[in-house]
Amino acid sequence: MSSHCLRTTVAVVAATFGGPVLAAALPVFQGEPVEVSATRVPVAVSALPASVTVIDRAAIEASPARTLAELLSLQAGAHVRTGASPHAVVDLRGFGMAASSNTLILVDGVRLTTNDLAAPRLDTVSLPQVERIEILRGSGAVQYGSGATGGVINIVTRKAAAGVHGNLLAEAGSDDRRRGAARLTVAGPVADIALYADGIRDDHTRRNASETTDLLGMVAGWNYSTGRLALTLEQNSQRLGLPGPRRVNPGTGLDEYGRDPSGSRTPADYADSDTTRSQLHWQQALGEAMLYVDVARRDKDSFAFFGDYDYGGAYNSTDRRSLKEQSVAPRVRLPFTLAGQAQTLVVGGEWLRGEVNNSEAGFEAPRRSRQTQQAMFLEQSGVLGPYATQYTLGVRRQKSEDSIHFSDATPGLSQAHTLSAWQAGLRQNLGGAAVYAKVGRSFRLANADELVATGNRLLAPQTSRDTEVGVEWQDATRYARLALYQSDLKNEIHYSPYDPYACAWGTCNGYNRNLDPTRRRGVELEGRWAVSDSVRLTGQYTYQDATFREGQAGTVPLSGRTVPMVPSHLASLGLSWQATPRSLLAADLQYVGEQFMDNDQGNTLGRKLDDHTVLNLKYRYQMRDITVETGVSNVLDEQYASYGIRSIYGSNYNLYPAERRTWYLRTQYSF
DSSP states (O other): OOHHHHHHHHHHHHHHTOSOOOOOOOOSSSOSOOEESTTSSOEEGGGOSSEEEEEOHHHHHHSOOSSHHHHHTTSTTEEEEOSSSSSOEEEESSOGGGGGGTEEEEETTEEOSOSSSSOOOGGGSOGGGEEEEEEEETOOHHHHOTTOSSEEEEEEEOOOOSEEEEEEEEEEETTTEEEEEEEEEEEOSSEEEEEEEEEEEEOOSSTTOOEEEEEEEEEEEEEETTEEEEEEEEEEEEEEEOOOOEEEETTTTEEHHHHOTTOOSOTTOEEEEEEEEEEEEEEEEETTEEEEEEEEEEEEEEEEEEOOTTTTTTTOEEEEEEEEEEEEEEEEEEEEEETTEEEEEEEEEEEEEEEEEEEEETSSOOEEEEEEEEEEEEEEEEEETTTTEEEEEEEEEEEEEEEEEESSSSOOEEEEEEEEEEEEEEEEEETTEEEEEEEEEEEEOOOGGGSEETTTEEOOOEEEEEEEEEEEEEOSSEEEEEEEEEEEEESOEEEETTOTTTGGGTOSSOEEEEOSOEEEEEEEEEEEEEOSSSEEEEEEEEEEEEEEOSOEETTEEOTTOBOTTOOSEEEEEEEEEEEETTEEEEEEEEEEOOEEOBTOTTOOSSOEEOOEEEEEEEEEEEETTEEEEEEEESTTOOOOEEEEEEOSSTTOEEEEEOOOOEEEEEEEEEO
């Protein structure tokens, strides 16, 4: 996409939502007041000194997005990519390859993000299950601890409505896509239960990119006079083909990406995973106070095969691992008054334990890593002063213990850390507008895959000093928000897949390390306009700058260089038109700017990932209890790579092509 096209997109966003960009928190699409639970206890959006977006059920249905990943990619400050990972990676505020470890994703307030380098499995939650999505950018370190510097995304699932309800869904599409799903809910005044199942078969556009996913789940709840208990049980299994990269070597003229982008040099590679998740949620009134407790467990077993196609299978390799995680998170919300004005104190704790057993046949010795985290946090918010200024003050103190043991003679390693996070913010509502500012400190601990750095030494914790200011404005039909942010990081944790500077330590095949100081800063602009009762426009533009503040990569000074896999520009425009009471037409246009490739910290390759523009369309028609929906993704059939990595050898690089044009037809029966 040309710079002229980008300027045009930004101009359209500004023109569409023109007017004073000031602020009172508007419920993101409709209805006051709006509360979010991503803050660990329900809080009104209009009281938060933060950049918050809430995507409600009506907005989900009006979007052309088929999946959570597609929907999140349309939001300000969010970049979603696929490619080297078989799962979509969501990046809030420009963390590049470390995105999944700096953007915390929750389902009903419990972590979906696992304690390894694997991206959270967004495909385990289908859009028909979702009631709303809460996005808190640059917030969450006080409530959740490690991994929330970029922000928190909380996916709130649908609750059972009174009576007996259900739906059956059937879907077919391009690349032999097939999907079937069912949901049944039964709810009375005391008890309720929801049962759901989902199955997907999809060959996707590349060879050996097939997907088989099966999901079964249950949510059972019991209501009593002063509280509620809810139990969630879920099992998910998946098999993915791994098509691998398309190689490019300008020196020899090799260009697999240009000549055969849908091909694969790894026709037998695959990855299997089985995940079970259980969660118990307890809510109990204690006079005016409210107690919340979440107890959760997750078990994941995975296996991956990587074939050797150059030497007759002599160097085939496998990766087998099992992950077990348990957590307990109690917290109490205590309302009180100060100088005649309402205040709230939240006192909470968290205990997490994780264990990963990993065996990589053909390479490293089997290993077992264990991590335990214990934390306490306090957060007070309320209103003070003659102008009803809202404030938030929070602090977290966390102790962590890490250990890793090997099955061979290599000695084990262990370490312990005590870390703090804090946040202070102010928000001033001004009628139809508001301004806010906040500062804070966040941190991230190495996950199970990152515990060992080259040279048998453990990694230091990553820390960040975070600052943000913003303004919002709304009237009866329009809403706009502008935010400016900066995060200065030390010891950023990074995995270099093929780092030429790691070879001096004895390996060129993967290297965990703490980066030299880095910085993230940017501007986010988003808006919505209800043009009429039947037409709604949405738009967003994001500028993000991710740079090294100092350091050196070999002989290349890093100061001022751009962190790889972070596009400087993101923009989208969306249109939904309720053409008749029974029909809806929706479209979105999305732009992603160019990016330096992974492993090009020095920005010296001379080649970037190209920018790209994608158009998506959806049409839905409602006939009493039957809904028919069809859509086309990437209507213009744009060829682009969502991930690329520089080789350690010369000017070679690998590209991972994104999906080309696809279509689907879906029918749903509801009762």
